[in-house]
Amino acid sequence: MLRRLRAGLARVEAVMAALAGLSLVLMMLSISADAAGRYLFDRPVQGAYEMTGLYFMVMAVFLLLSANHAGNHHVRLDAAAGWLRRKLGRTYDRLLALAALAAFLPLAWAATEEGVERLLAQDLTFGPIAFPLYLSYIWMPIGVLALVLRLTLDLAQPPEDGKEAE
Amino acid sequence: MIAEALAGIGLLFALLLFGLPVAFALLAAGTVGIWLAVGSAPLMGVLKSAPYEHVASYTLSTLPMFILMAEYLTAGRFTRDIFNLAYTWMGHLRGGVSYAAVAGGVILAAISGSSTAAASTLAGAAYPEMRRYGYQRGFATATLAVVGTLAIMIPPSLGLVLYGLFTETSVGRLLVAGLLPGVVTGLGYVLTIHVMVRRKPDIAPTAPEPASAAARLSAARAVWPVLLLLGAMVFALYSGIITPTEVGAVGALMALLVAVAAGRCGFRELAAATMRGARVSAMVMTIVAFAAVFGVFLTMTGVTADLIEAIRSAGVNRWLVLVMVLLLLLVLGFFLDQLAILLLTLPLTFPLLTELGFDPIWMGVVFVKTAEIGLVTPPMGMNVFVVSGVTRVPVAEIYRGVWPFVATELGVLTLLVALPGLSTFLPGVIFG
Amino acid sequence: KELRFAHQFPTSHFAVKLVIDPFAAGVAEKTGGELTMKIFPAEQLAKASGLLDAVRNRVADVAFVGVTYVTEKMPLTSVVELPGLVNNVARGYHAFQTVTQERIAELEHQPQGVKPIFVALTPPYQFVLRDTETLDSVDQLAGKKLRVPGATGALAVESVGGVAVQIPSSDLYVGLDRGTVDGAISTSASVNSLKLNEVTDLITTNAAMGTVAFVLFVNSDVWEELSESQRAAVQEVGTAVGAKGAAVMDGVVDKAYKALGDAGMNVVAMPDPMVAELNGRLKAVETKWLEDVGARNPAAGEILKRFKALLAE
Ligand code: NA
Ligand code: NA
Numbered sequence: 001m002l003r004r005l006r007a008g009l010a011r012v013e014a015v016m017a018a019l020a021g022l023s024l025v026l027m028m029l030s031i032s033a034d035a036a037g038r039y040l041f042d043r044p045v046q047g048a049y050e051m052t053g054l055y056f057m058v059m060a061v062f063l064l065l066s067a068n069h070a071g072n073h074h075v076r077l078d079a080a081a082g083w084l085r086r087k088l089g090r091t092y093d094r095l096l097a098l099a100a101l102a103a104f105l106p107l108a109w110a111a112t113e114e115g116v117e118r119l120l121a122q123d124l125t126f127g128p129i130a131f132p133l134y135l136s137y138i139w140m141p142i143g144v145l146a147l148v149l150r151l152t153l154d155l156a157q158p159p160e161d162g163k164e165a166e
Numbered sequence: 167m168i169a170e171a172l173a174g175i176g177l178l179f180a181l182l183l184f185g186l187p188v189a190f191a192l193l194a195a196g197t198v199g200i201w202l203a204v205g206s207a208p209l210m211g212v213l214k215s216a217p218y219e220h221v222a223s224y225t226l227s228t229l230p231m232f233i234l235m236a237e238y239l240t241a242g243r244f245t246r247d248i249f250n251l252a253y254t255w256m257g258h259l260r261g262g263v264s265y266a267a268v269a270g271g272v273i274l275a276a277i278s279g280s281s282t283a284a285a286s287t288l289a290g291a292a293y294p295e296m297r298r299y300g301y302q303r304g305f306a307t308a309t310l311a312v313v314g315t316l317a318i319m320i321p322p323s324l325g326l327v328l329y330g331l332f333t334e335t336s337v338g339r340l341l342v343a344g345l346l347p348g349v350v351t352g353l354g355y356v357l358t359i360h361v362m363v364r365r366k367p368d369i370a371p372t373a374p375e376p377a378s379a380a381a382r383l384s385a386a387r388a389v390w391p392v393l394l395l396l397g398a399m400v401f402a403l404y405s406g407i408i409t410p411t412e413v414g415a416v417g418a419l420m421a422l423l424v425a426v427a428a429g430r431c432g433f434r435e436l437a438a439a440t441m442r443g444a445r446v447s448a449m450v451m452t453i454v455a456f457a458a459v460f461g462v463f464l465t466m467t468g469v470t471a472d473l474i475e476a477i478r479s480a481g482v483n484r485w486l487v488l489v490m491v492l493l494l495l496l497v498l499g500f501f502l503d504q505l506a507i508l509l510l511t512l513p514l515t516f517p518l519l520t521e522l523g524f525d526p527i528w529m530g531v532v533f534v535k536t537a538e539i540g541l542v543t544p545p546m547g548m549n550v551f552v553v554s555g556v557t558r559v560p561v562a563e564i565y566r567g568v569w570p571f572v573a574t575e576l577g578v579l580t581l582l583v584a585l586p587g588l589s590t591f592l593p594g595v596i597f598g
Numbered sequence: 599k600e601l602r603f604a605h606q607f608p609t610s611h612f613a614v615k616l617v618i619d620p621f622a623a624g625v626a627e628k629t630g631g632e633l634t635m636k637i638f639p640a641e642q643l644a645k646a647s648g649l650l651d652a653v654r655n656r657v658a659d660v661a662f663v664g665v666t667y668v669t670e671k672m673p674l675t676s677v678v679e680l681p682g683l684v685n686n687v688a689r690g691y692h693a694f695q696t697v698t699q700e701r702i703a704e705l706e707h708q709p710q711g712v713k714p715i716f717v718a719l720t721p722p723y724q725f726v727l728r729d730t731e732t733l734d735s736v737d738q739l740a741g742k743k744l745r746v747p748g749a750t751g752a753l754a755v756e757s758v759g760g761v762a763v764q765i766p767s768s769d770l771y772v773g774l775d776r777g778t779v780d781g782a783i784s785t786s787a788s789v790n791s792l793k794l795n796e797v798t799d800l801i802t803t804n805a806a807m808g809t810v811a812f813v814l815f816v817n818s819d820v821w822e823e824l825s826e827s828q829r830a831a832v833q834e835v836g837t838a839v840g841a842k843g844a845a846v847m848d849g850v851v852d853k854a855y856k857a858l859g860d861a862g863m864n865v866v867a868m869p870d871p872m873v874a875e876l877n878g879r880l881k882a883v884e885t886k887w888l889e890d891v892g893a894r895n896p897a898a899g900e901i902l903k904r905f906k907a908l909l910a911e
Contacts, residue, residue: 126669
């Protein structure tokens with residue numbers, strides 16, 4: 001059961017990571033097109049500014065939150081950690097997951113509430129292009145909820161070598 | 167509120183030591199701290215918006231774009247060409263490749279306005295090469311983390327621009343003011359490396375013998391695509407075709423196009439490079455997002471405002487006031503990033519010091535330099551985190567290699583404080 | 599009782615001396631020290647775009663919120679920003695303050711859980727251009743790349759034939775210096791504070807390219823918790839500070855123009871026929887606003903009409 005949940009979550013994380021990579025590529029292309037359009041044709045790409053700030057940046061950060069944790073890519077100070085793991089073994093991994101969960105549960109609550117509220121409000125920006133704002137606010141709850149699920153699984157059963165395979 | 171401030175800071179240090187990821191520790195300590203200081207309703211408000219609004223930013227896009235550019239430069243083997251050039255020409259000198267990294271850092275600093283972006287670019291591009299030539303891990307990564315900070319002194323500089331916006335000081339003058347201090351800093355790094363490799367020769371092995379003239383020539387011929395690329399970026403930036411925020415994205419795209427045109431990588435390599443870039447970008451920006459929560463906590467306790475007020479009312483010599491303010495900035499550098507420090511302290515320290523008759527342009531250089539030193543000092547050193555994230559060398563190992571550079575930085579800072587002319591001479595010549 | 603008061607301005611900004619500090623000090627004095635404010639300047643508590651959320655969620659109890667950052671949550675309020683309408687701060691203040699208290703507060707602010715106390719307007723956006731000696735015909739603007747501070751500004755610039763460019767304010771000085779853009783729409787005050795006079799040649803005095811407006815909000819729950827006399831004090835001081843700020847603003851503007859002129863800029867008034875033609879073209883933005891905002895809130899037409907009537911008083 002746990003194993004299947006873990007595999008399912010890993011697949012979801014892979015899709016989210018691919019979306020984050022795609023958002024970086026789109027960011028690169030839209031900023032470049034905006035600059036080129038402005039310089040070569042006096043026609044900047046309207047909306048490149050908003051797309052980058054509202055969508056691509058937010059996706060690039062939060063969609064990788066959980067995958068980066070699974071792959072042990074988040075930066076940490078590991079001087080004392082090595083000693084603690086040798087001393088405490090699996091218990092140390094459980095304590096880590098518990099501490100992280102304690103930090104992310106309030107955030108998951110807040111982010112989800114905000115995301116749902118934005119979704120229901122269906123707000124649009126005013127300007128040459130009307131951007132739907134809820135599409136900016138859904139990525140943080142999605143990323144945080146995936147991480148909370150990942151941490152819960154780690155708490156129930158820490159992964160074999162202290163981290164997931166990449 | 168002092169008790170809450172100390173509790174939050176203590177909890178942050180404890181969680182960092184315990185081994186929680188830096189971003190998670192900042193979130194946890196900030197959450198607990200805000201809850202203690204003002205209760206749960208404001209806490210939920212901060213959690214709803216602070217992490218989101220600090221990353222939903224067009225200006226911050228320069229960071230992931232520079233990271234992506236480094237990945238594409240590496241995928242196209244362009245950085246290997248540059249370091250091969252450095253090795254064939256200077257490899258028989260001890261530390262030769264490190265000097266090449268400093269030179270690369272200067273070029274990058276002329277393009278990038280963010281030192282964190284520059285450090286990540288250097289780490290992605292230069293670290294594999296330094297390892298190839300047998301450089302010690304701690305020495306190589308520390309060099310790259312520190313050399314990245316040149317980007318904030320040599321124009322363009324995001325730190326100086328933000329200082330200008332906050333204090334209504336001329337951005338043009340500030341940017342020119344950073345040039346000489348940047349050069350002095352760079353020379354300081356060269357000197358530090360020179361001393362370090364003398365004292366411990368095995369951290370930087372030399373080539374068995376000088377390369378042949380033919381090898382040197384062929385290495386020089388191989389670098390023209392990447393020189394053309396960097397030259398085009400510098401030209402596009404300084405002729406006003408693109409803005410400092412856009413240069414990373416345009417550079418990444420050009421690196422990708424040149425790599426593909428030269429037949430140096432295919433779809434598979436590009437996809438892998440993109441995903442590496444995305445992973446590192448997310449890692450860095452996660453810290454930015456959750457550091458925002460901790461920053462709001464510190465702001466709410468008012469502890470920095472109280473300290474600055476204490477300095478103001480102490481009624482001591484103006485140079486002593488300056489030293490105390492700089493010490494405060496250095497200490498804040500232990501747990502905040504550079505921009506957060508400027509944001510938190512400038513509204514209070516700037517009026518205080520201008521009243522005492524200090525020059526605003528010179529202060530900009532000194533402030534930014536001081537906040538910059540915090541980027542490489544433990545326990546919170548953003549540049550060290552970034553280099554660790556890119557190279558996967560443990561943070562502690564980089565910190566061990568960083569100390570000689572920090573000593574140099576403090577020396578350079580003292581020089582900048584003692585000789586205001588270093589900062590004010592050039593703007594005076596250019597703007598009158 | 600101490601309230602947390604958040605705003606976006608550096609402490610050296612004129613808005614701080616003009617309205618923010620006087621409001622906090624006035625309330626403290628009026629209530630005999632019962633009600634004080636701890637001020638968090640310079641986006642320390644929340645980004646400019648997050649100040650409304652901050653006061654809604656009680657991160658701050660009081661916040662000075664820029665309308666331009668919250669148009670999606672407060673579309674009716676954004677009527678004040680429409681180009682071609684406000685060309686004078688005193689009149690703009692009167693109209694916006696009145697229509698806010700009359701209608702918008704109940705339609706749009708109450709549902710968000712915030713109570714508006716007073717409003718403030720900066721002088722309307724002007725054209726700031728490099729490589730330009732005079733400006734006397736709309737044709738001169740055709741194809742000029744002008745930096746705009748937001749999406750409403752983009753609509754305004756496009757409707758008068760310019761090319762709207764969005765770059766962050768941290769790139770504006772360098773962008774003007776190197777010719778990435780030919781100019782900007784900006785207020786005289788920010789030209790002064792960003793030292794844009796070092797890199798541009800001309801600023802107009804009589805364009806109405808849109809206004810930057812702020813509303814001082816108090817969180818509704820906080821408002822409920824105040825005593826009757828405290829509320830009266832806040833309202834009274836706020837109204838007085840707002841009115842005084844608006845009254846002296848036109849003098850501040852004159853000073854700013856004088857400083858820019860002394861620094862070597864051409865400070866020019868566009869000829870009347872050109873202003874009339876500009877305002878005629880800017881009607882397109884008003885029409886789009888009525889369509890877009892009207893689709894979401896049927897009160898849009900009524901608010902616009904009332905706002906224009908108040909401006910004409
Ligand atoms: Na730079
Ligand atoms: Na530090």
